[in-house]
Amino acid sequence: MKIGFVIYEGMTALDFVGVFDPLTRLKTMGFMPELAWDVCAFAAGAVRDGAGLRIEPDKAGGSLEHYDMVVLPGGFGSRSLIHNGPFVDWIRSAAACPVKASVCTGALLLGAAGFLKGLPATTHPGAYELLRGYCAEVREDRVVDAGAVVTARGVTAAIDLGLYLGEKLAGPAAAGRIRGQMDYQG
Amino acid sequence: MKIGFVIYEGMTALDFVGVFDPLTRLKTMGFMPELAWDVCAFAAGAVRDGAGLRIEPDKAGGSLEHYDMVVLPGGFGSRSLIHNGPFVDWIRSAAACPVKASVCTGALLLGAAGFLKGLPATTHPGAYELLRGYCAEVREDRVVDAGAVVTARGVTAAIDLGLYLGEKLAGPAAAGRIRGQMDYQG
Numbered sequence: 001m002k003i004g005f006v007i008y009e010g011m012t013a014l015d016f017v018g019v020f021d022p023l024t025r026l027k028t029m030g031f032m033p034e035l036a037w038d039v040c041a042f043a044a045g046a047v048r049d050g051a052g053l054r055i056e057p058d059k060a061g062g063s064l065e066h067y068d069m070v071v072l073p074g075g076f077g078s079r080s081l082i083h084n085g086p087f088v089d090w091i092r093s094a095a096a097c098p099v100k101a102s103v104c105t106g107a108l109l110l111g112a113a114g115f116l117k118g119l120p121a122t123t124h125p126g127a128y129e130l131l132r133g134y135c136a137e138v139r140e141d142r143v144v145d146a147g148a149v150v151t152a153r154g155v156t157a158a159i160d161l162g163l164y165l166g167e168k169l170a171g172p173a174a175a176g177r178i179r180g181q182m183d184y185q186g
Numbered sequence: 187m188k189i190g191f192v193i194y195e196g197m198t199a200l201d202f203v204g205v206f207d208p209l210t211r212l213k214t215m216g217f218m219p220e221l222a223w224d225v226c227a228f229a230a231g232a233v234r235d236g237a238g239l240r241i242e243p244d245k246a247g248g249s250l251e252h253y254d255m256v257v258l259p260g261g262f263g264s265r266s267l268i269h270n271g272p273f274v275d276w277i278r279s280a281a282a283c284p285v286k287a288s289v290c291t292g293a294l295l296l297g298a299a300g301f302l303k304g305l306p307a308t309t310h311p312g313a314y315e316l317l318r319g320y321c322a323e324v325r326e327d328r329v330v331d332a333g334a335v336v337t338a339r340g341v342t343a344a345i346d347l348g349l350y351l352g353e354k355l356a357g358p359a360a361a362g363r364i365r366g367q368m369d370y371q372g
Contacts, residue, residue, distance in 0.1 A: 018204075051206065053241070183340025184341075
């Protein structure tokens with residue numbers, strides 16, 4: 001089981017780290033010792049989030065097709081990236097991944113890649129209108145599970161998504177212990 | 187107003203980013219255009235969090251005394267750093283900062299620096315016993331405001347701390363709008 005965490009210039013770091021924390025605890029807390037992951041960027045070098053925080057990727061470019069799950073954060077950077085052909089093509093290389101997940105406006109990137117066609121999805125409430133063009137139905141739930149695509153609402157919903165996906169991968173007991181270790185009260 | 191966000195090897199990235207997000211929104215959403223910050227590490231080069239995520243600091247070493255607020259994350263790295271004299275001396279250089287804040291076991295670092303003497307404080311529930319040696323009283327509240335020192339509980343309490351400090355700096359209307367933009371439901 002290998003996860004690809006996508007990062008990009010202008011993302012919201014909390015959208016990414018909020019999912020990264022609970023999912024990587026599946027390994028660091030011993031529930032899935034075999035779990036592996038890469039932090040993936042389209043190009044080499046540190047990525048700056050919307051507030052200038054610099055995060056280093058493990059991988060730059062290359063196809064995303066070999067991951068069992070890819071996770072995309074949102075952020076204002078997504079608003080221009082949906083019109084960036086080479087970047088959207090790179091996201092589209094995840095087509096065969098069994099689970100493609102997003103937080104916040106990361107859903108717009110999944111939409112631009114064509115992954116939301118005919119499916120229900122959610123995003124940041126400020127981006128519902130934009131999302132409507134890409135999916136069958138915009139839902140206001142915290143996490144919307146459409147099988148191959150799982151989308152979450154705004155920023156802090158990253159944590160809910162991480163716990164939800166953690167439960168899918170390792171069951172409710174593991175997710176409950178991770179929730180406790182994260183001191184989560186949501 | 188300048189904030190120093192301390193990062194270190196073995197920290198929990200979500201402890202840091204959970205505070206960084208709401209506090210930096212004070213600037214990016216226009217409430218405090220003059221707000222500035224540095225991501226501060228003891229030494230040069232990227233810092234790896236407990237799950238291997240690499241974050242680049244803006245500043246390496248140097249005194250922390252000129253910041254109006256310093257914020258320390260927790261993480262398993264803190265358990266050894268409380269015994270690391272040069273690192274604790276570096277944290278102690280923040281003595282004159284008007285507000286010193288921590289998430290999770292970051293409170294142990296504030297304690298090792300002597301900042302919690304005679305004060306109430308909190309930390310991750312798993313570290314209450316360790317914290318007792320450093321402070322006057324361990325509280326189980328989500329955020330404990332002792333004036334010069336503000337401590338928060340485990341990992342996800344980072345977001346509560348960031349919203350709390352945001353309200354202290356810019357008032358409840360600004361904090362409410364930030365909470366909404368973060369889609370926070372805690």
